[in-house]
Amino acid sequence: MPQTLVPEEMNVYQNAEARFEVAADKLGLEQGLYRYLKYPDKEITLYIPVGMDNGQLEVFIGYRVLHSTVRGPGKGGIRFAPDVSLDEVRALSAWMTWKCAVVDIPFGGAKGGIICDPRKLSRGELERLTRRYTAELSDWLGPERDVPAPDVGTNEQTMAWVMDTYAMHARQATNAVVTGKPIELGGSRGRREATGRGVMICVDKAMAKLGMKKESTRVIIQGFGNVGSLAADLMQKAGYKIIGLADIGGGLYNEKGFDVPKVIEWVYTQKKPLQEFPGGGVKMSSRDVLFQPCDVLIPAAIENQITEQNAHKVQARVLCEGANGPTTWQADAVIDAKGIFTIPDILGNAGGVTVSYFEWVQDRQGFFWRESEVNERLLDVMERSFDEVVRYAELHRVNNRIAAYMLAIDRVASALKLRGIYA
Numbered sequence: 115m116p117q118t119l120v121p122e123e124m125n126v127y128q129n130a131e132a133r134f135e136v137a138a139d140k141l142g143l144e145q146g147l148y149r150y151l152k153y154p155d156k157e158i159t160l161y162i163p164v165g166m167d168n169g170q171l172e173v174f175i176g177y178r179v180l181h182s183t184v185r186g187p188g189k190g191g192i193r194f195a196p197d198v199s200l201d202e203v204r205a206l207s208a209w210m211t212w213k214c215a216v217v218d219i220p221f222g223g224a225k226g227g228i229i230c231d232p233r234k235l236s237r238g239e240l241e242r243l244t245r246r247y248t249a250e251l252s253d254w255l256g257p258e259r260d261v262p263a264p265d266v267g268t269n270e271q272t273m274a275w276v277m278d279t280y281a282m283h284a285r286q287a288t289n290a291v292v293t294g295k296p297i298e299l300g301g302s303r304g305r306r307e308a309t310g311r312g313v314m315i316c317v318d319k320a321m322a323k324l325g326m327k328k329e330s331t332r333v334i335i336q337g338f339g340n341v342g343s344l345a346a347d348l349m350q351k352a353g354y355k356i357i358g359l360a361d362i363g364g365g366l367y368n369e370k371g372f373d374v375p376k377v378i379e380w381v382y383t384q385k386k387p388l389q390e391f392p393g394g395g396v397k398m399s400s401r402d403v404l405f406q407p408c409d410v411l412i413p414a415a416i417e418n419q420i421t422e423q424n425a426h427k428v429q430a431r432v433l434c435e436g437a438n439g440p441t442t443w444q445a446d447a448v449i450d451a452k453g454i455f456t457i458p459d460i461l462g463n464a465g466g467v468t469v470s471y472f473e474w475v476q477d478r479q480g481f482f483w484r485e486s487e488v489n490e491r492l493l494d495v496m497e498r499s500f501d502e503v504v505r506y507a508e509l510h511r512v513n514n515r516i517a518a519y520m521l522a523i524d525r526v527a528s529a530l531k532l533r534g535i536y537a
């Protein structure tokens with residue numbers, strides 16, 4: 115097994131690779147399997163021409179990386195952001211493979227992204243960009259091939275365009291090609307809240323394990339999008355006290371706690387900046403919110419937020435990663451040394467892909483479940499997965515992150531051994 119390379123701290127792909135290597139080493143993974151699982155199956159780069167509203171022709175760069183189809187079709191979101199890179203999409207696609215294996219759902223891993231700033235594009239431009247990207251990928255996507263979903267900068271509407279474009283090329287209605295769709299088009303009840311709900315279920319389990327009471331437990335959440343705002347809302351309803359919130363425009367800290375539905379109304383209905391929320395408490399940068407006193411810290415925005423330089427400032431007892439890759443490899447050791455109970459991203463935010471799996475199942479059956487059924491099944495998957503990761507960590511004397519990777523790699527490697535290599 116190669117020596118673990120120290121990753122360049124802000125390179126998410128190297129961060130993912132370093133954790134994979136530690137876990138593979140602990141598992142004693144055979145050399146051949148190690149080599150196979152380390153690299154993605156396929157990487158596609160696209161140059162996407164789009165006619166802009168002003169009459170100019172613009173070319174955007176997009177990617178789709180299929181990391182693994184060993185346990186099932188590729189699965190993973192599409193990200194629209196200015197700083198998308200191939201390395202980032204590669205890392206995110208590998209995380210999807212491990213995440214689907216941690217929660218034991220029959221998918222591999224994939225991810226896509228387009229370098230663009232969706233806030234600066236009109237609805238028409240976004241639609242044309244999404245459709246051309248999907249059309250270029252139409253041979254690679256499909257319910258049995260690769261199934262996209264929303265991620266940062268994309269939403270239900272984007273998924274509706276993906277579905278429609280694919281269906282036009284396939285010459286048949288194919289709603290199972292994409293998840294995170296509007297309910298009217300075959301989306302699942304409960305999908306919108308699923309990632310936030312999964313975060314809450316993991317935190318509930320951590321509370322029980324650590325003998326803490328959730329009532330009045332102080333929670334800070336960075337990121338107020340799909341994951342962060344819905345985690346905040348669900349957790350407040352369940353009795354947690356949300357004392358810190360942040361989005362890209364800045365953060366707010368209020369020891370008295372936020373009335374989350376009012377903040378959601380302010381940000382999403384009134385379209386006002388989160389940081390200007392009336393009576394919102396102390397203003398600070400979105401990064402600084404992470405370092406305020408609290409019991410549970412939930413980074414739910416972007417990568418590389420907790421680093422070797424700042425990890426010592428985290429004051430939480432529990433760190434539950436709603437975002438993918440918010441903590442760097444270098445920061446892990448600092449967080450461990452502080453005795454912070456970590457719920458790693460590939461477990462903490464797996465509620466989203468779990469309900470995406472339910473959506474795919476419902477679409478293929480043409481039979482749709484009640485929201486309570488979706489939530490009950492999600493609870494079941496998340497609780498079982500949490501228990502399995504924690505048991506693995508205790509058994510192998512590793513932290514929860516390495517345990518989650520070990521569990522996942524073991525499952526993918528077993529499936530690969532059963533399939534054998536077609537050569």
Ligand code: NAD
Pocket residue numbers: 264265266267268309336337338339340341342360361362363400401414415416417436437438439463464466467
């Ligand atoms: P989103 O686009 O809905 O929201 C992102 C939020 O993060 C916004 O509030 C934005 O203002 C904030 N943000 C962006 N850049 C920031 C910065 N530099 N500092 C502070 N805040 C910043 O995205 P989302 O779907 O909520 O995804 C958030 C994270 O969760 C991503 O890492 C994503 O990969 C991960 N994730 C999402 C899902 C899902 O179902 N949506 C599932 C699993 C993982």
